[in-house]
Amino acid sequence: MISFFIIALYLSVTVAVGIYGHHRGQKNPDDYFLASRAVGPLVMLFTLTATNFSAFFFLGFAGAGYRIGYSYYGIMSFGTALVALSFYFIGHKAWKLGKQHGYITPPELIGDRFRSRTLKVVFLAFMVIFTMPYLAIQPIGAGYLLSELTGGAVPYFWGAVLLTSFMVLYVFLGGMRSVALTDVIQGILIVALIVLAVSIIGGRLGGVAEANERVYEIKPELFSREGAGEFFTPRRWFSFMVLFLFAVPMFPHVFMRFFIPRSPSSLKLAATLYPIVTAFLFFGPILIGVMGHVTFPNLVGNDSDQILPMMLAQHAPMWLATLVMVGALAAFMSTMDSQLLALSSMLTRDVYLEFIDRGASIEKQVKLGKVLVVALLVVGLIIAYRPPDTIFDIATEAFTGLAVLFPTTIAALYLKKVPAWSCVLSILTGQLLLIGFHYGVIPEGWSFGFLPLIPILAVCFGIIVAGSMLAGMTERLNDRTEGVGHPA
Amino acid sequence: MIRKSIRLAWTTIFVAMFLLSLDYWRWDEAVIIGLLGLPRWINYFVLLQLVLAGAVFLFSRTYWKDTDGSGSEKGDDH
Numbered sequence: 133m134i135s136f137f138i139i140a141l142y143l144s145v146t147v148a149v150g151i152y153g154h155h156r157g158q159k160n161p162d163d164y165f166l167a168s169r170a171v172g173p174l175v176m177l178f179t180l181t182a183t184n185f186s187a188f189f190f191l192g193f194a195g196a197g198y199r200i201g202y203s204y205y206g207i208m209s210f211g212t213a214l215v216a217l218s219f220y221f222i223g224h225k226a227w228k229l230g231k232q233h234g235y236i237t238p239p240e241l242i243g244d245r246f247r248s249r250t251l252k253v254v255f256l257a258f259m260v261i262f263t264m265p266y267l268a269i270q271p272i273g274a275g276y277l278l279s280e281l282t283g284g285a286v287p288y289f290w291g292a293v294l295l296t297s298f299m300v301l302y303v304f305l306g307g308m309r310s311v312a313l314t315d316v317i318q319g320i321l322i323v324a325l326i327v328l329a330v331s332i333i334g335g336r337l338g339g340v341a342e343a344n345e346r347v348y349e350i351k352p353e354l355f356s357r358e359g360a361g362e363f364f365t366p367r368r369w370f371s372f373m374v375l376f377l378f379a380v381p382m383f384p385h386v387f388m389r390f391f392i393p394r395s396p397s398s399l400k401l402a403a404t405l406y407p408i409v410t411a412f413l414f415f416g417p418i419l420i421g422v423m424g425h426v427t428f429p430n431l432v433g434n435d436s437d438q439i440l441p442m443m444l445a446q447h448a449p450m451w452l453a454t455l456v457m458v459g460a461l462a463a464f465m466s467t468m469d470s471q472l473l474a475l476s477s478m479l480t481r482d483v484y485l486e487f488i489d490r491g492a493s494i495e496k497q498v499k500l501g502k503v504l505v506v507a508l509l510v511v512g513l514i515i516a517y518r519p520p521d522t523i524f525d526i527a528t529e530a531f532t533g534l535a536v537l538f539p540t541t542i543a544a545l546y547l548k549k550v551p552a553w554s555c556v557l558s559i560l561t562g563q564l565l566l567i568g569f570h571y572g573v574i575p576e577g578w579s580f581g582f583l584p585l586i587p588i589l590a591v592c593f594g595i596i597v598a599g600s601m602l603a604g605m606t607e608r609l610n611d612r613t614e615g616v617g618h619p620a
Numbered sequence: 621m622i623r624k625s626i627r628l629a630w631t632t633i634f635v636a637m638f639l640l641s642l643d644y645w646r647w648d649e650a651v652i653i654g655l656l657g658l659p660r661w662i663n664y665f666v667l668l669q670l671v672l673a674g675a676v677f678l679f680s681r682t683y684w685k686d687t688d689g690s691g692s693e694k695g696d697d698h
Contacts, residue, residue: 202658202659202662205662205665206641206661206662206665209665209666209669210641210665210668210669210672211641213669213672213673214637214638214641214672216672216673216676217634217676220679220680220684224684340656340657341655341656341657342657343657344653344656344657344658345653345657348653348657352651355651355653355658355659356651356659357643357646357647357649357651357659357661358647366642366644366647369642370642373638373641373642377638395686396684396686397686400680400684403676403680404673404676404677404680405673406673406676407669407670407672407673407676408669408670408673410669411665411666411669411670411673412666
């Protein structure tokens, strides 16, 4: 009974924030999708952190910690910390351009910079395609959590439906304003409750040191540099470091946050503190995953993604386990609400406004945005109905697909004279290569021991550079021809 | 010219940090268990992140201006 009360209390708070956001907000797209570009430093830190820490963080990390070991901490924590650099080399530039030109979505920026509708559509399409599976991870996580907490009384899928419905309510009501404010609450909960989880579980196992010693006796490979089963080779390690830096800023819900700061000071604070957050916070779920071997030694595949709720159900009183699970719910909701809002804004602005009704009123755009939030939730739940792989596997494929957009983004922000066609070709080729590697059409050996991301990115950048050089040569040729045709 | 040199210096610093995260020299070392029963090599990554935070802080105070895009306006005129 008390578990349901704790969950109900948390959900009520989030809906209350949604209502607050609804009343404070102005009824225009800039406010609904971007909180009027007026987010201060502290909220910026929490929203960038919380939006990135999702069910993948709570469940996926613990599951990977269980399967791979502490090596996973090294790659995830520093790989994510490096993303702070993108708050400058992508974030600051995007913020400035967004303010100057009124961009609301990433495809708007890309399309406008290259004056290309085709590129805008291609960029949009792949941003949506690869965000949907990552969005689906959240209800998958929610379903696991509630099912485990209630001992199966709430079946996995109905748990997913119930929790995501509450989340959609505050997004629907208050847009980015509510999302950013709930991110502050959820960020605090994530930190506090993961620390609580480690304390409880470690305490029940005789202390973290004792638990680690016991695991080391049965599974010393979890403490090795390369991880259990030699999961990380040096080339794979390099690949994952590159993957996070190139993929995370391309998540539409992260990219759009570059448009919302009141000033660059907001981004600076977030960039400075981000590595400190990752250094300490990422320990928690991985530690729990490793310690999970003491209690549940033989989990395989998808089952290991449930290690965190299983450990809590086993070692903590129900009310305490529920409290910690609220932190996990906060993590999944803080990401999914942002993903839904980002996708809805892109479909409203880049599809409906662009191709269906250019003269759509501001009110209509906001209404459509809200309807799309609900529609996208339904699609996410359909994907979540039969979860295919481990959470980690789903995330890796989605990340690679988004990383393919990175070269085009850099070209938009920093390079002169890059023709739009080379960016379109870069993206399409990159995605084709990804499909080729995924289905084995391209032999695994062609990635030379790296993740397929590395050769794919090399090709994508190469196409853009070649396009730029070709455009430069053509321009010089035209200049010479004009000079010949018009003698002094 | 000076700003270009400073930009190069910061780029070098951050690339160096990325390269330091590829601690291949440690790959075949025997595991030494340290504080809290954790492998000692974890301390390296904690330290690296704290150093990164410090570097970003200095960067944001000295180079990252509120008004510029990247230290130059090159990307602005497609």
